Amino acid sequence: MNAPKAPRGFAATRVVMRTNTTGAPRGRRLVGLLLLVWIPVILQIVALSLSDSARAHGFNSFASGVNGQYILFILPLTMIFLGTASFGDEWAGGTAHYVVGMPVSRAALVLGRWAAAVRRGLFLVLPPVLAKFLLSMAGFHEALTHYLPELLSTVLVLSWLTMAYAAVFLLFGLFLRRAVMVSFIYVFVLEMLTAFLPQNFATFSMGFHSRNILFHLTGNEGYRLRTTNLMDVEPMAAGWSVAWIGVMGALALFLSTWALRRKECGGEATAADAASS
Amino acid sequence: MSSGVVRIESVSRWFGDVIALNSVDLEFTKGVTGLLGPNGAGKTTLIRLLTGLALPGSGRVLLDGHPLRNNLDALSRIGYVADGDALYDELTARRFLEDQAAMRGFSRAAGKQRAVEVLERVGLSDAIDRRSGGFSKGMRQRLKLAQAMLHDPDILVMDEPLTGLDPVMRRDYIRLTRELGDEGKTVVVSSHVLHEIEAMTDSIVLMRHGQVLAEGTVAEIRDKLDTHARRIRLVAEKPRFFATRLLQEDGLLSGLVLETNALVVETRHPDRLCAFLGQAAVDRELDVCSIEPLDDDLTSVFAYLVEKRAGRA
Numbered sequence: 317m318n319a320p321k322a323p324r325g326f327a328a329t330r331v332v333m334r335t336n337t338t339g340a341p342r343g344r345r346l347v348g349l350l351l352l353v354w355i356p357v358i359l360q361i362v363a364l365s366l367s368d369s370a371r372a373h374g375f376n377s378f379a380s381g382v383n384g385q386y387i388l389f390i391l392p393l394t395m396i397f398l399g400t401a402s403f404g405d406e407w408a409g410g411t412a413h414y415v416v417g418m419p420v421s422r423a424a425l426v427l428g429r430w431a432a433a434v435r436r437g438l439f440l441v442l443p444p445v446l447a448k449f450l451l452s453m454a455g456f457h458e459a460l461t462h463y464l465p466e467l468l469s470t471v472l473v474l475s476w477l478t479m480a481y482a483a484v485f486l487l488f489g490l491f492l493r494r495a496v497m498v499s500f501i502y503v504f505v506l507e508m509l510t511a512f513l514p515q516n517f518a519t520f521s522m523g524f525h526s527r528n529i530l531f532h533l534t535g536n537e538g539y540r541l542r543t544t545n546l547m548d549v550e551p552m553a554a555g556w557s558v559a560w561i562g563v564m565g566a567l568a569l570f571l572s573t574w575a576l577r578r579k580e581c582g583g584e585a586t587a588a589d590a591a592s593s
Numbered sequence: 594m595s596s597g598v599v600r601i602e603s604v605s606r607w608f609g610d611v612i613a614l615n616s617v618d619l620e621f622t623k624g625v626t627g628l629l630g631p632n633g634a635g636k637t638t639l640i641r642l643l644t645g646l647a648l649p650g651s652g653r654v655l656l657d658g659h660p661l662r663n664n665l666d667a668l669s670r671i672g673y674v675a676d677g678d679a680l681y682d683e684l685t686a687r688r689f690l691e692d693q694a695a696m697r698g699f700s701r702a703a704g705k706q707r708a709v710e711v712l713e714r715v716g717l718s719d720a721i722d723r724r725s726g727g728f729s730k731g732m733r734q735r736l737k738l739a740q741a742m743l744h745d746p747d748i749l750v751m752d753e754p755l756t757g758l759d760p761v762m763r764r765d766y767i768r769l770t771r772e773l774g775d776e777g778k779t780v781v782v783s784s785h786v787l788h789e790i791e792a793m794t795d796s797i798v799l800m801r802h803g804q805v806l807a808e809g810t811v812a813e814i815r816d817k818l819d820t821h822a823r824r825i826r827l828v829a830e831k832p833r834f835f836a837t838r839l840l841q842e843d844g845l846l847s848g849l850v851l852e853t854n855a856l857v858v859e860t861r862h863p864d865r866l867c868a869f870l871g872q873a874a875v876d877r878e879l880d881v882c883s884i885e886p887l888d889d890d891l892t893s894v895f896a897y898l899v900e901k902r903a904g905r906a
Contacts, residue, residue: 319744320698322669335692337681410679413646414740418696419669577663581646 322419332420332428338411339401339433341440349394353440356385357447364451375463378452379530379538382445382470387523388511391441391474392481392503398436399485400495402429403576412581422576426486426569433482438475445474469533476558477526480565487568490575512542522564525557532557596657597670597747597779598622599643604652606638606803613638615803616652621748621781625774627790628783630800636783637676639800640752643781644673656748669697672741674751678733682726686717686736689725690743697744711739716765730757734766748779755789767792822847822859824887825866830880832856838879842869857887 323331341349360381406412415425449467453460488495488502511521518524518541530539532554541551599621606614614635621643628636641647642654645661645668653660656667681689687708694704712721715735720728725736734754741749751770755763770793774780784790790797791811799806799814807814829835836856839846845866848859860866873879 319669319746320700320703322665322698323696331695335695337684337692342683410675410677411681413644413673413675414681414693417644417646417668417671417673418693419665419698420696421665422663578648580648581641 323424324421325424328420328424329427329431332425333431333435336402336429336432338403338405338409338415339398339429339436341398341436345397349397349440353390353394353444354447356381356390357444357451360448360451364454374453374456374459375449375466375534376536376538378449379466379470379534379536381448381452381538382474383527383530383539386441386445386474387477387526388508389503391437391477392507392523394440395433395437395478395481396485396496396499396503398433398440399482400489400499402433402482402486402489403572404489404495407581416576416579416581423573426572426576430479430482430486430569430572433486434475434479437478437482441474441478442471445471466534466536470530473526473529473533476529476561477522480522480561480568483565483568483572487572487575490572490579519552519560522561525560528552528557529554596623597777598657599661599748599779599781600653600655600658601639601642602653602655604639604642604649604654606635606642606647606650612803614642614649617803617805619798619805619808621779623774623777623779624796625770625780625782625794627794627797628781628800629785629787629790629797630783630806631785633802634785634800635803636785636800637752638803640673640750640781640783643748643750644671646673669744670747672744672746672749674734674737674741674749674754676752676756678730678737678757680725680728680733680736683724685722685724686712686728686739687721689736690739693740693743699744707743708739711742712736714742715739715769731759731762734758734762738766738769742773746778749773749781751780751782753784754782755784755786763789770794822861823863824848824857824859825863826855826857826883826885826887827870828855828882828885830854830882835879835881838873839869845869 322328403412403415406415416422418425446467449463449470453463484502485495485499488499492498506521507523511518511523524541527539527541528551530536531541531551601617601619604614604617605612617635617639619639628639630636638647642649643661645654645664648662655661656664656670659667661667684692687705690708690711691701691704694707695701699707709718709721712718715738717732717735717739720732725733728736734757738751738754741751754770755766758766767789770780770782774794780794782790782793795810795812797811797814798808827835832851832853832855836849836851839856839858840849842865845862846858846860850857858866870879870881870884874881
């Protein structure tokens with residue numbers, strides 16, 4: 317039998333993405349993630365069914381929900397589980413050699429795994445966001461089509477943010493042993509605390525930049541940047557924010573490829589093995 | 594032209610203060626080579642270097658003269674059966690192999706066909722659509738072998754492949770390994786169980802504490818142990834008379850044990866003993882029914898080598 321030539325370039329990335337089952341949400345993890353992403357929608361449905369006064373106030377309400385729920389913690393938390401698992405689960409489960417032993421470039425492995433995590437993240441997060449949009453616009457049917465460009469902007473920015481988070485947490489999964497715990501700390505400190513600090517500290521957070529882009533694109537008050545004192549923060553150029561998020565993601569992917577080229581498979585086991593002698 | 598020769602040149606590897614491999618020089622060529630040593634001898638570290646999964650601290654690992662680590666062409670020629678039984682438990686055997694085939698460049702149709710072929714060869718046809726999470730230890734080992742054979746590699750590296758197999762599966766696995774060696778593949782098998790390696794191959798590398806104690810065939814290694822007395826069992830009609838006659842030969846024996854119909858002798862001069870026995874047979878002076886070397890098996894050789902090293906230290 318003549319073995320075929322291993323895939324290269326984009327074909328390799330595509331095949332890695334297609335065959336990647338590691339980190340795919342299933343079982344309890346899937347239930348947990350579904351609950352996490354749909355909770356705002358469920359709560360909104362419950363509120364609407366209990367009281368008419370709970371009816372949302374159109375797109376502004378939707379924007380506030382996306383800002384305070386999905387950008388603040390739901391999207392980063394979801395991507396923690398999907399991103400860190402992309403490679404972390406391989407090392408934890410002892411299956412890493414099935415991946416790194418393949419004749420596929422490390423860049424293709426990283427990009428393929430990252431693309432798979434992004435795809436899963438979008439499949440999980442975007443449906444409840446769309447559902448929330450429909451619920452928020454429930455009393456404003458005539459304005460529904462008017463706000464479609466704003467909805468599209470929201471979806472695009474959330475997708476951009478998903479890509480960046482997937483890259484950052486994939487890197488954590490490759491580099492760190494307790495990647496999930498470290499990622500939680502990262503999200504809590506950088507996205508949930510720093511993002512609301514005054515004096516430009518917030519610009520270190522990707523959440524800040526996504527809000528900044530959305531505020532520029534939609535002009536909606538729901539996306540206005542605020543500090544912990546509820547003081548307004550001066551928005552910066554949207555291009556900078558787009559670039560910041562992009563650079564963070566690209567840097568994480570580059571570092572992941574670099575790390576994967578150097579990372580060993582089963583080094584810990586062999587060390588323990590050697591030590592036992 | 595690719596010859597499937599893996600060369601390890603002065604490779605050392607440390608894990609913190611512990612040395613896992615100490616200046617190892619080896620060459621693996623076509624056929625089955627057994628890597629033998631107790632736990633912690635450095636076998637797994639060596640195997641991970643052979644498969645490009647680990648980096649040498651110093652020295653080089655070459656496949657047909659090219660560095661192996663991060664070399665995609667080299668990786669496409671290597672099949673690896675890892676120790677442990679980690680698999681993607683949620684996947685069926687078929688899906689697992691199809692995914693692996695896709696990563697190795699097979700088209701979907703070719704991958705499907707090849708997956709069926711190798712599963713058939715390792716005797717897993719009946720379980721092709723079962724999830725590997727429900728597989729027994731033996732079935733998992735077979736699936737790992739199928740995965741390693743999927744792309745028909747020139748070099749097959751197996752780390753403790755017989756662990757946990759029942760006797761029937763063990764026999765089949767050994768047969769399959771021999772077949773792969775006979776097909777002209779470079780097969781490296783590690784084990785700490787001597788008779789397993791002995792059943793698979795005659796060509797061995799003995800390791801201990803990260804060093805190569807000896808390499809070659811069992812007989813060759815035994816021949817190197819010229820300072821150590823060899824034990825030979827001689828079955829004869831008159832063992833007592835035989836023993837007397839042997840003891841008359843000056844310095845031939847260094848030990849002798851009489852049994853009911855046999856005697857076990859120890860000698861540092863096997864050539865002289867052979868000549869003596871040959872002459873005795875010609876002269877019809879002594880009736881020897883059988884001659885059985887007792888320490889050409891790996892257990893004895895390994896024990897001798899370890900003793901020898903310990904003595905030097």
